[in-house]
Amino acid sequence: xxxxxxxxxxxxxxxxxxxxxxxxxxxxxxxxxxxxxxxxxxxxxxxxxxxxxxxxxxxxxxxxxxxxxxxxxxxxxxxxxxxxxxxxxxxxxxxxxxxxxxxxxxxx
Numbered sequence: 001x002x003x004x005x006x007x008x009x010x011x012x013x014x015x016x017x018x019x020x021x022x023x024x025x026x027x028x029x030x031x032x033x034x035x036x037x038x039x040x041x042x043x044x045x046x047x048x049x050x051x052x053x054x055x056x057x058x059x060x061x062x063x064x065x066x067x068x069x070x071x072x073x074x075x076x077x078x079x080x081x082x083x084x085x086x087x088x089x090x091x092x093x094x095x096x097x098x099x100x101x102x103x104x105x106x107x108x
Contacts, residue, residue: 017050017058020087022069025050025060052108057082057095066093 018024048062060066060081066074074093082095086104089096098104 019083019085019093021084021089021092023074023083023093024067026065026067052085052106053082054108055104055106056099057085068093 046063048064049060051059051061053059060083061079064076066076066081066083068074083093084095084099085106086099086102088098088102088104090098
């Protein structure tokens with residue numbers, strides 16, 4: 001299972017999950033700026049969920065950024081996306097159903 005941590009420099013959370021093609025997930029943490037005492041002021045955050053499908057992709061819902069192995073953001077066109085975990089997809093980082101034919105098995 002992947003965990004997430006707050007990166008204080010980038011003001012984003014970053015998942016320790018890295019896909020088979022080098023993609024990872026990150027999200028703005030809602031930092032609006034610094035208050036009078038030097039503490040970070042935070043705005044409300046929308047909920048993010050990552051759901052592993054047994055023997056299939058990760059379903060990612062919410063305001064996350066997908067970052068490619070080159071460090072560039074991968075455009076998302078849907079609120080919920082399926083990210084490949086098997087490494088066989090023809091449309092990385094998105095799932096194309098290849099896991100059904102290549103024998104991919106997950107531990108979850």
